[in-house]
Amino acid sequence: MNAQVADGPPILFDTSAWESRSWAPREASPSCHRVTLQTHAERLRQWLFARALPLWASQGLDQGAGGFHEALDQSGAPLRAPKRARVQARQAYVFATAGMLGWDGPWRDRAQRGLDQLNRAYRRPDGLFRTLVSPEGDPLDETARLYDQAFVLLAFARLSAAGVRPEEMESSAAHLRDLLQSFRNRAGGFRENSERPFQANAHMHLFEAAMEWSLVSPDPAWRALCEEIVDLALTRFVDGRLGVLGEVFDDQWRPAPGALGRLVEPGHQFEWAWLLNRWATLSGDLRARRVADRLRSAGLSGIGPDLGVALDEMIDGQPRSRAARLWPQTEWLKSALDAAVDDAGCAISAAACEAMVRYLDTPLKGLWWDRLLEDGRMQAEPAPASSFYHIVTACSVLFGAVAVPSPEMSAAEAVPVPRLDDRVAAAAPGN
Numbered sequence: 555m556n557a558q559v560a561d562g563p564p565i566l567f568d569t570s571a572w573e574s575r576s577w578a579p580r581e582a583s584p585s586c587h588r589v590t591l592q593t594h595a596e597r598l599r600q601w602l603f604a605r606a607l608p609l610w611a612s613q614g615l616d617q618g619a620g621g622f623h624e625a626l627d628q629s630g631a632p633l634r635a636p637k638r639a640r641v642q643a644r645q646a647y648v649f650a651t652a653g654m655l656g657w658d659g660p661w662r663d664r665a666q667r668g669l670d671q672l673n674r675a676y677r678r679p680d681g682l683f684r685t686l687v688s689p690e691g692d693p694l695d696e697t698a699r700l701y702d703q704a705f706v707l708l709a710f711a712r713l714s715a716a717g718v719r720p721e722e723m724e725s726s727a728a729h730l731r732d733l734l735q736s737f738r739n740r741a742g743g744f745r746e747n748s749e750r751p752f753q754a755n756a757h758m759h760l761f762e763a764a765m766e767w768s769l770v771s772p773d774p775a776w777r778a779l780c781e782e783i784v785d786l787a788l789t790r791f792v793d794g795r796l797g798v799l800g801e802v803f804d805d806q807w808r809p810a811p812g813a814l815g816r817l818v819e820p821g822h823q824f825e826w827a828w829l830l831n832r833w834a835t836l837s838g839d840l841r842a843r844r845v846a847d848r849l850r851s852a853g854l855s856g857i858g859p860d861l862g863v864a865l866d867e868m869i870d871g872q873p874r875s876r877a878a879r880l881w882p883q884t885e886w887l888k889s890a891l892d893a894a895v896d897d898a899g900c901a902i903s904a905a906a907c908e909a910m911v912r913y914l915d916t917p918l919k920g921l922w923w924d925r926l927l928e929d930g931r932m933q934a935e936p937a938p939a940s941s942f943y944h945i946v947t948a949c950s951v952l953f954g955a956v957a958v959p960s961p962e963m964s965a966a967e968a969v970p971v972p973r974l975d976d977r978v979a980a981a982a983p984g985n
Contacts, residue, residue, distance in 0.1 A: 587900035588956070594907045595956045598949050603657050605920035606942070611649070611664050614939060619691045621645075621671030625936035630918050633936045636694055639676045639683045642668050643705035644943035650709070650716040651946050655953065665718055672706060681733050700737050700746045703730060704759035711766035715977075724771055731775065734760075741806045743786050752803040752810075754791040755822065757783050762829055765836065769977050777837075784833055787826065788845055797848040799826055818868045820856025821882025823849045824889035828951075831892045838983045850889045854902070857886075863909045863926055876928040880941050883910040884948035891955045903955075910948060 613630045616623050616637075622645040623632040646668030653661035675691040676683045682698035683706050707727055714723035737744040744760070745751040761783040767776040790807035792799045801817045802810040809815030827849035834843035856865050858873070864882035867874035887906040893899040913923045913932070922941060923932035 587897070587904045588894075590904045591894070591900065591907060591952070592956050594904075594911060595949075595952050598911070599953065601914060601919065602652075602655075602946070602949055603659075606945070607649075607652050607657055607659055607661075607920075609918075609920035610645070610939070610942060611659055611661075614645070615664065615667065616689075619689060620674065621668060621691075622939055624940075625938045626921060627936045628917060628921060628934070630921065634689050636686050636688055637691075638940075639672065639685055639687075639702040640705045641939050642672050642676065643702070643709040644940055646672070646709040647705075647712045648942045648946045650712040650718060651950060653716050654712075655950060662716075662718060665713055665716065669709065669713060669718070672709070681729060683730075697747050699748065700734070700744050700756040701759060703734060703737075704756060704763050706730060707763035708759065708766055711763060711770060715766070715770050720770075724773075727767060727771075728773060728775070731764075731779070739805060742790075743783070743807065750802050750810075750814075752805055752807065754787070754799060754801055754803070754826075757786065757791070758822070758826055758829065761787075761833075765829065765833060768836070780833060780837075784830070784839065784842055787830070788841055791826075792845055792849070796852075798852045799823055799849055813869055816869050817874070818852070818856070819866065819882070820853045820864045820868060821866070821879075821885045823853035823856070824864070824882065824885035827853065828885065828888040828892060831889075846889075846892070850893060853886065853889065856882075857905075861926060861930060862905065863912070864906075878926045880910070880913040880922055880924050881944040883913065884944040886910075887948045888951045891951055894955065907952065910945075914945075 609626075609630060610622075613626055613632060614622050616632070621637065621642045624635045624637050624641055625633040627633060646665045649661040649664040649668070652659070653665070671691075672683060675687050675693075678684050678696065678698065680698075683702055684693055684695060685697045685699050685702050686693075686695035688694050707730060710723040710727040710730075714720040714727075734744065737746075739745045739752070743752075743757060746753050746756045761780060764776045764779040764783070767773070768780060786807070787799070790803070798818050799822060800809050800815065801819060801822065802814040804810055827846040830842040830846035830849070833839060834846065853864065855871065856868050856873070857863065858865050858876055858878065861876070861878065863878040864886045865873050865876060865878050866882065883906065887903065887910050890899070890903040890906040894903040913926070914921075916922060916937070921937040922945065924935060924938055924941060925933040927933055
């Protein structure tokens with residue numbers, strides 16, 4: 555990968571003939587695809603409000619040690635396992651988002667419980683957050699990972715936006731942001747505390763958190779952090795010739811040697827595309843919008859033609875495996891909805907939604923499967939709590955995208971939830 559800004563036409567991934575793929579919906583009008591999205595949105599709202607949120611607010615809550623369980627088995631029983639900081643942060647984010655979407659359950663209490671557990675069991679004396687504690691809440695791994703700090707910042711931002719202790723959240727977030735200077739890399743960006751210290755992924759979530767904070771705080775440091783990470787992504791993470799975003803780099807942000815440096819995750823192409831498109835709307839950065847379009851196209855090359863789902867990993871444009879986790883489907887949906895302005899865009903969005911919904915077809919409604927195997931079967935295993943963040947975010951984007959009724963539907967039939975991303979449009983230049 556080179557250091558030029560990645561705003562030219564894609565070369566490696568040509569998706570102009572996407573309609574020929576077996577997963578692509580056919581012979582339907584744009585209005586038909588929009589009605590399909592409306593239907594999915596209403597069913598997902600019912601699933602989320604009536605099944606998933608009540609289940610995870612009760613069974614997913616650790617009434618003994620505090621915070622949230624790592625997973626629920628497919629009968630809804632909690633899995634006794636070490637608990638990661640990122641899960642506590644993500645679940646706090648989930649319930650704060652649920653409140654913003656209009657769920658009338660105990661969202662505020664659950665969001666605050668996640669926050670309290672982070673401060674009680676994960677915050678180290680230096681103010682950073684350790685990565686892992688035992689089921690009882692005792693420290694197991696003192697490592698402070700950049701990835702986890704990013705999700706703590708994201709949780710703080712969403713709680714602040716939902717009106718949960720906003721002054722405390724802003725002060726705590728600014729302090730944690732300042733502590734991240736210890737993660738700085740000499741060639742720009744940040745180091746991760748892991749065996750692969752130079753990754754795009756942790757930067758992506760730090761960007762996500764900083765952008766959320768730029769929507770709720772006047773502190774210019776959040777916008778400056780966004781600008782820094784966007785510049786790193788456009789000039790280093792994304793290959794300006796191939797139009798794909800890499801995963802693992804050296805300390806100068808050159809692709810890592812061997813297969814790791816050629817690894818491409820379709821889910822991350824979609825996830826970066828959605829974030830960069832939001833940033834383009836917020837900032838007016840046209841470079842970011844062009845790259846977002848390219849990454850969305852690159853992600854489509856990772857849709858398995860047989861199963862119709864976003865695969866986990868690609869190398870040199872070919873699948874590394876044909877297994878597919880749940881989270882890439884949620885990112886495909888979010889990104890696809892950005893381009894749902896014509897027949898092809900609406901059809902791709904409908905296909906992405908159908909891919910995600912497939913993982914929600916569980917014996918106990920409100921749970922999910924995490925992994926689709928190559929033979930088309932879901933792997934029988936507990937539902938990880940960490941996936942709820944992906945699902946809720948995708949649902950909120952879908953709800954917003956279809957909130958305006960199509961000609962076939964009345965306003966009363968549209969999904970009655972707020973458009974959370976209207977916050978981005980309202981903050982855009984000129985508004």
